[in-house]
Amino acid sequence: MQAVSPKWLSDLNPAQREAVTCGDGPLLVVAGAGTGKTLTLVSRVAYLVSQGVPPDRILLLTFTRRAADEMLRRAASLVSGEPSLAKRVWGGTFHATANRLLRIYARQAGLSPDFTILDRSDAEDFLNVVRNDLSFSSRDRRFPQKATCLAIYSRRVNGAGSLEDVVKRDFPWCLTWQEELKQLFREYVLRKQRQGLLDYDDLLLYWYHLVQDESVARDIGSRFDHILVDEYQDTNPVQAGILRGMRRQNNNLTAVGDDAQSIYSFRSASVRNMLDFPAEFPGARIVTLEQNYRSLQPVLDTTNRVIARARERYSKELWSERKGGQRPQLITCAGESEQDETVIRNVLQHREQGIALRKQAVLFRTASHSDSLELALSSRNIPFHKYGGLRFLEMAHIKDLIGFLRVMENPHDQVAWFRVLQLLSGVGPVTAAAAFEHMRLSGGDPSSLAGFAAPAAAVDDIRGLADLVRDLKGMESDGPSGQIERIERFYLPVMERVYENPAPRANDIKHLGELARKYGSRRQFLDELVLDPPLSTGDLAGPPYKDEDWLVLSTIHSAKGLEWDVVYLIHAADGNLPSDMATGSEQEIEEELRLAYVAMTRARDFLYVLWPLRYYHKSAGISDNHSYAQCSRFFTSEVTATMDCVVAGDGRGGADVPGASAPLRLNISDRIREMWE
DNA sequence: GAGCTCTGAATTTTT
């Protein structure tokens, strides 16, 4: 117990302090952008610890692992005498925490503790295999693609209504396929269970069902005196259900979020979770934070007007004591290259004024929007890191290499086996299936591959793979990086045969090996890769030098929760923001509006919104195929009245700016299957 | 049965 109020507590504003020192029971903190949400959460962790709550009895659920690490580091610095706090608090994403708990409670959940986790593209591939087996693909080419199938499945299981509701509302063009989809999902679920595979949604579902059981829920829930959840506006109904289940013996739950920044509805996140919090958790206290510490008032004047158009929300008007500064600029550019040039010119100018590149960020709706800027930056030797978009893990050769590790970890993993087997010359789907079946009949032992009677064309490669498996078997206790080296010896020649430009790919594999060195066990490495993949391409280039500087490029989604002195929002043209993929319904457009809001509220001092008037269609093969864009509909005359509207360059582009315990075993697998009966 | 070539279609955000 702290007798005197520590400085970090008295430095908070009254609303923040109220939230931080709130007693037991449910608490909802409605925190506008830049109102010290993170500081409040960090301080609350520190406060609880200072009140005698053991750190390992606190669960901090965040949106990314990095956010959790950062918060715990800050909390530890507040509480003297608790240097190990950061390591002892349970911190991480819902998915990572689910993984940790399910490994402990695997038996009760009816799972093998050796389950493997499928990332999105694994899940898609798996679904595709099932789809082909049920011959839903060749019969009619209009059957939804694997990615669409997975999206429908995911919406359904994350609590967005019945299959019919989901398809009707979000995928109306798939209505004729409802029966087939149901059959597909039933089979998908069944096979995952047989093979010990969990997709992202399963991690949440198993946790959810685990805590529906009174006694297990009490057991798991009683591990934690307090649960704190960040970014609550981006949780979905299943996650809300998990929290309800986790709070049976006490209701100490702190949720922090901003309904105006809800941008994950495609993951079934629902602002309703936040709006319904008081009903879900009776007796909840609500604290609203409205004083913004991040941005200068002119930036807030603009962003307040942007979000004013949103319909359903907790009302709040952000204000700042940071007066002065320049109004945000809305810059019309003739084309994409002028947009690039304008960004670069401003970036360099601000750097001359003393704002490091790392304190500046370029934000955009979709990952590909920065392609041309990346080229321009490279040609000027301006270093940058890009966040979001195609991940390291999605590259074919990386998936291949991970496939080898996965089959060793879980020999029942059919997707991984098929991937690995079909790399071999002379092995296609049929031989791969035969080899897999052979191993399955031999009790699922990968070593039995040596006894498989391969067709003549495949004999050599199969033997090579069998040798590899034998060697890897002997290296089980070695940690993943040694195993990767052994796999490389087998894989590099294969890769050269299968893919073009093998040199950069070999380089990527080197990086993977380096990354693996940090992990003691193969399972840990595989889990981390799926649950917390390396974010930026820069993360892989080895540890950066302290004084190294780079410009940040990021999708708006990946920029959530971060801030920079200078923010450039590019491609703010209708069709890009809002994305014309998301203008089907009022709700979708409103989410795009919140995206624009999130992007703009990242700015501390300077905000530039740019849009190219001439817009090139990258999809078409012809080089000068372009059309004229319009400024994003979100920049209405009320909004632009608070901005300086300028035309880049010489004005040619001038355009109109429009206004582990009980041996109980639950039948969770059955319940998850029953969804599709 | 494997693996090549040709054709047509689609194309966001992420744990």
Place this chain on the structure above:
DNA sequence: TTCAGAGCTC
């Protein structure tokens, strides 16, 4: 430009 699938050849 990339990806999936159909159809053809070895």
